[in-house]
Amino acid sequence: MKxxxxxxxHPYSGLGKYALSLFxxxxxxxxxxxxxxxxxxxAYLQLNHNRVKILRERFRWPYIGRTFLPMHYYFSxxxxxxxxxxxxxxxxxxxxxxxxxxxxxxxxxxxQFLFPQMYxxxxxxxxxxxxxxxxxxxxxIAISESSRDELLGLGIVPSEKVTxxxxxxDEKLYKPLxxxxxxxxxxxxxxxxxxxNVGTEDARKDIPTLLKAVYxxxxxxxxxxxxxxxxxxxxxxxxxxxIMLRQYQNIPEAELPLLYSASDxxxxxxxxxxxxxxxxxxxxxxGVPTIITSALELFQGGCAMVPARSADxxxxxxxxxxTDPEKRRELSLSALREAKKYTLSREVDATYRVYxxxxx
Numbered sequence: 001m002k003x004x005x006x007x008x009x010h011p012y013s014g015l016g017k018y019a020l021s022l023f024x025x026x027x028x029x030x031x032x033x034x035x036x037x038x039x040x041x042x043a044y045l046q047l048n049h050n051r052v053k054i055l056r057e058r059f060r061w062p063y064i065g066r067t068f069l070p071m072h073y074y075f076s077x078x079x080x081x082x083x084x085x086x087x088x089x090x091x092x093x094x095x096x097x098x099x100x101x102x103x104x105x106x107x108x109x110x111x112q113f114l115f116p117q118m119y120x121x122x123x124x125x126x127x128x129x130x131x132x133x134x135x136x137x138x139x140x141i142a143i144s145e146s147s148r149d150e151l152l153g154l155g156i157v158p159s160e161k162v163t164x165x166x167x168x169x170d171e172k173l174y175k176p177l178x179x180x181x182x183x184x185x186x187x188x189x190x191x192x193x194x195x196x197n198v199g200t201e202d203a204r205k206d207i208p209t210l211l212k213a214v215y216x217x218x219x220x221x222x223x224x225x226x227x228x229x230x231x232x233x234x235x236x237x238x239x240x241x242x243i244m245l246r247q248y249q250n251i252p253e254a255e256l257p258l259l260y261s262a263s264d265x266x267x268x269x270x271x272x273x274x275x276x277x278x279x280x281x282x283x284x285x286x287g288v289p290t291i292i293t294s295a296l297e298l299f300q301g302g303c304a305m306v307p308a309r310s311a312d313x314x315x316x317x318x319x320x321x322x323t324d325p326e327k328r329r330e331l332s333l334s335a336l337r338e339a340k341k342y343t344l345s346r347e348v349d350a351t352y353r354v355y356x357x358x359x360x
Contacts, residue, residue, distance in 0.1 A: 109274030144275030302338020
């Protein structure tokens with residue numbers, strides 16, 4: 001079975017990580033897979049691999065549509081034939097399901113429907129149009145049960161066409177490392193109390209709540225440091241100047257386990273993630289006490305949960321973890337146990353079973 005895994009996102013993003021990690025693990029298992037990467041501004045893939053095929057634009061699109069327009073109107077028609085399965089990992093390329101058969105689409109979330117105030121009108125209209133191509137796919141892979149249920153609630157595809165395959169972290173990479181050794185390699189203070197957050201500063205990530213919690217908490221924990229990994233939002237600059245902060249961007253994935261292991265607590269106050277997300281998984285796999293909201297209740301067995309948008313509640317739980325060694329140890333052990341349910345190996349096995357079912 002020859003598989004085309006079609007991507008269109010930078011590997012530092014969740015979408016990009018999904019496609020690349022799936023491709024690399026399938027290839028390591030000697031599966032016959034090519035990665036077809038549609039290269040748009042901000043989605044350049046620096047990977048020298050004989051099974052990675054880079055598709056490039058022949059002209060520049062207007063700035064407002066530099067990502068989705070070429071995916072839909074140009075790249076979707078450039079996907080070559082000759083494959084037994086076409087796996088579309090980016091919703092912007094969902095039109096491929098109409099043009100190439102048999103096809104599988106991975107569905108992440110419907111944030112534009114649930115939080116319309118966070119997205120422009122053109123974005124909402126565009127996503128609604130792209131979702132219609134799901135009807136053309138032979139199978140939809142939803143990344144969680146809540147992602148599946150939200151999709152089915154739109155009435156676009158029947159339930160028998162949707163299979164849940166949880167996202168999985170790379171268990172070969174994300175493992176606990178000695179904290180002080182990690183800090184030494186990263187040049188971080190030995191005695192600091194470090195809170196880590198990984199991800200963008202998009203509205204649904206609710207980074208302002210995290211920043212307020214850290215600001216309040218530093219009154220009682222003066223050596224408190226926040227480390228942020230990911231894109232920034234200028235709207236948060238004012239409060240950032242009032243806390244001890246280190247900001248990193250474009251960190252190679254191989255270095256992320258060091259950052260997780262160097263931290264005392266991982267805080268992820270996101271209000272919506274489609275039910276599952278990489279950063280909390282990776283933190284748990286490294287044994288870091290992890291705080292989440294109900295947006296990730298799937299992980300509640302391994303994390304501390306706080307109400308969304310509550311800086312006071314988040315600060316209180318961070319204070320408990322940072323000052324109570326027994327609580328920290330308890331959450332570290334539960335995080336490690338919970339993470340084992342969501343490995344990349346499990347994800348790849350389940351995804352390949354979907355390929356086999358669709359290709360029959």
